[in-house]
Amino acid sequence: MNKHKQWEELLGQSPFMQPRFNERLKKEIICKSKEKPVSKFYGYRFRAIIALIIICVGTLFITDSAAIFTKRNDELAPRISFQTEAVRTxxxxxxxxxxxxxxxxxxxxxxxxxxxxxxxxxxxxxxxxxxxxxxxxxxxxxxxxxxxxxxxxxxxxxxxxxxxxxxxxxxxxxxxxxxxxxxxxxxxxxxxxxxKEPAPWTESGTFDLPYEGVDGLSHKYVLIGEEGKVGFLIGPYQNENGELLDKQPIIAGKRNKYMWFFWGTKEELTGGLSIMALKEGTNREIDIFRTFTGPWNTQDSRTPTSMVFPEEGMWRVNAYIGNLLFGSITVQVQPQN
Missing domain, CATH: 2.60.40.730 (SOR catalytic domain)
Incomplete structure (x- = not known):
């Protein structure tokens, strides 16, 4: 029993020759306790930033590698350039x-x-x-x-x-x-x-489209555009004085209905129709009519539209079927009275 008691007393003694918790250590502990601890949030945020940087660098490496390994005809895949390039045929x-x-x-x-x-x-x-x-x-x-x-x-x-x-x-x-x-x-x-642009712009020509009326007689529509390709109906037209004219004037700011006609294969005439227009001296097209269905018809292609031109002057009207430029028509838009 005495041996066990001596052993317990030895365990209770300090292993150091001198006391470790002295006045100097006490002061250091007090100073440390007054310092603001570093939040775990900042540690997490730091690690997140590092991870994000690694992901971005890896993405750029993958993108550049893909560009290198997807060359076509020993050239990089062509990109749309908005800079001037020299003419090359x-x-x-x-x-x-x-x-x-x-x-x-x-x-x-x-x-x-x-x-x-x-x-x-x-x-x-x-x-x-x-x-x-x-x-x-x-x-x-x-x-x-x-x-x-x-x-x-x-x-x-x-x-x-x-x-x-x-x-x-x-x-x-x-x-x-x-x-x-x-x-x-x-x-x-x-x-x-x-x-190049034509200088100056000139209005497209007109042509006749014969048809048989309900009276059984032969009549004609007057279209402006390219015969056998594309055009829209502008006559015959009876003005306010009762005069029958071949051509109805197009007035700026006045919306009107126009029947468009297209000639081509079924494949060419399949897709949504969009009518864009730009004024002479500009290269900015405006959207004046759009439909999500194609104008295909078993005999020919005809589509009623409603168009308005915001300003007077010469306008080029571009007809797109799908993304295919099918034809262009130049018209003179008259000022409002």
Whole structure:
């Protein structure tokens, strides 16, 4: 028992030769107790910031890596540029031309013109695939399909490949445009053209559209636009004096109903219709009519619309079916009386 008692007494003694809790240690503990403890919240927030930085850096690395490894035709995927580019009618890869484009020398905005593209690769490159062309305005960023997908089934007449791929389209307004040629909806190449504006603008011509009336007699509509392509009805018109005129004036600020007519294939006329307009001297289109259904009809395509032009002057009216620019019409808008 005495041995156990001595052992307990030894356990109760300090293991240090001198007392550890002295006056100096006491003062240090008191000073520490007066300091403001660091909140766990700040620790958590610091770790969250570090994690966010790591995620951002990783995302940038992945994005850059994707851009590097998704090159097409040894070039980076084309991006829409809002800067001026030099005119270029040829597209090359590693110094070798894939194609060259020859536009109509009289090319201007607001009308249909022909383009001939000389492709250099063998016909097997294109056989059974579709070619389409998209246009990007390098000033305002306008995007429009100018050539809907065309399936290639045979070479150019008289040639072994697509030495003379001919197409025809218009541009809604002038400026520098980049045209991207797609093969099966994948980028194949591009070219850049400067499109001029007619100076001055002139109103589109009119043409007659015969029809048989309820009286069994032959009558005619008067349309403004491009015969056999697109136009809208402006006559015959009986004015307030009872005079029968071929053409009804278009008045600024006055909303009116207009019947539009389109001629083309069913594929060309499938999609929502939007009518945009821009005034002479500008390149900003305004939306004056839109419908979510296509104007297709079994005989021809006709669509009633309601349009108003905010100001007098010369206006170019651009008709889009889907994203395809189908045609442009220039009209004179008269001032209000």
């Amino acid at each position: 040829e597209y090359k890869v590693k110094g070798k031309a894939l194609f060259q484009v020859f536009p109509d020398p009289a090319l201007i905005a607001g009308a249909q013109y022909g383009y001939m593209i000389h492709f250099t690769q063998p016909f097997e490159t294109f056989s059974g695939k579709s070619i389409s062309i998209r246009a990007y305005h390098l000033g305002v960023g306008k995007q429009v399909t100018v050539v809907a997908p065309v399936k290639i089934t045979e070479p150019s007449p008289g040639y072994k490949s697509l030495d003379r791929f001919v197409t025809r389209f218009g541009l809604p307004f002038g400026g520098t445009w980049r045209f991207e040629v797609d093969l099966n909806e994948r980028f194949y190449g591009d070219f850049v053209l400067k499109i």
